Amino acid sequence: MIVVEKIAIESEIKEILKVREIVFTFGMHIQHSLDVDGNDKISDEYHLFKAMYDGKIVGTIRAKLEGDTIRLQRFAVLNDYRNLGIGIEIFRYVMSYYKNLGFKHIYFDAMLYVKELYERLGFKAIGEPFMEAGYPHVKMVIDL
Numbered sequence: 001m002i003v004v005e006k007i008a009i010e011s012e013i014k015e016i017l018k019v020r021e022i023v024f025t026f027g028m029h030i031q032h033s034l035d036v037d038g039n040d041k042i043s044d045e046y047h048l049f050k051a052m053y054d055g056k057i058v059g060t061i062r063a064k065l066e067g068d069t070i071r072l073q074r075f076a077v078l079n080d081y082r083n084l085g086i087g088i089e090i091f092r093y094v095m096s097y098y099k100n101l102g103f104k105h106i107y108f109d110a111m112l113y114v115k116e117l118y119e120r121l122g123f124k125a126i127g128e129p130f131m132e133a134g135y136p137h138v139k140m141v142i143d144l
Contacts, residue, residue, distance in 0.1 A: 002086055004093035007048040013040055016050055016060035023076035030133045035074065039064070051077065051090045059086045061094060070098050072108035091121050099144040106144065112136040 007013065017040060024030040039046050040062065051059030059077035063070050072094065077086050095106060110118050112129050115138055119125070123140040130137055 001054065002084070002089045003052045004090050005050055005052075006097070007042065007050055010042065012050060012057070013042075013048065015057045016040070016048060019057060019060050019078055020074055020076045022078060027079060028133075028135070030135075034133050040074075049090065049094060051086050053081050053084065053086060059090055061090050063094060063098070065103075068103055069105040069107065070094075070103050072106060075108070087117065088121065091118070095121070095142070095144065104144055105141065107139060107141040109137045110140045112138050115140070 007016065017036065020035055021032065024035045025032045040048060042048065045065055047063040047065070049061050049063070050057045051061075053059075058081040060074065061072055061076075062074040063072055075087070075090065077090075098106065106123075109132060110123075110125075112135075115125055118140045121142070123142045125138045126141055127139050
């Protein structure tokens with residue numbers, strides 16, 4: 001069973017950072033310093049979310065609040081738990097969560113190779129692809 005929740009206790013931050021380290025640093029060979037930027041904390045500006053599968057944290061995403069807009073960052077799902085719908089559930093949860101709070105827009109920089117996943121959720125690619133952390137990305141947006 002997939003459960004997505006906003007992180008409310010500091011002790012869970014280490015667990016989501018471990019997921020990101022496995023995915024980004026070890027799996028994709030992205031420099032650790034590009035991922036961990038000091039903004040992974042419970043605050044009014046940043047929200048952290050976890051995705052659990054059978055009680056284990058296997059995915060995460062971070063949201064930055066920017067006025068009536070949300071910028072999503074650091075989306076990761078462990079390789080062994082991909083293609084189970086976890087990523088879709090993370091996005092559906094976050095979209096619903098912020099729509100219910102009155103936010104109007106969500107955007108993020110998506111890796112180009114998974115652009116179609118986000119388009120299935122209603123996001124639209126805008127602008128030209130660009131390089132970030134050694135991978136081609138494209139900006140994705142949706143109005144809530």
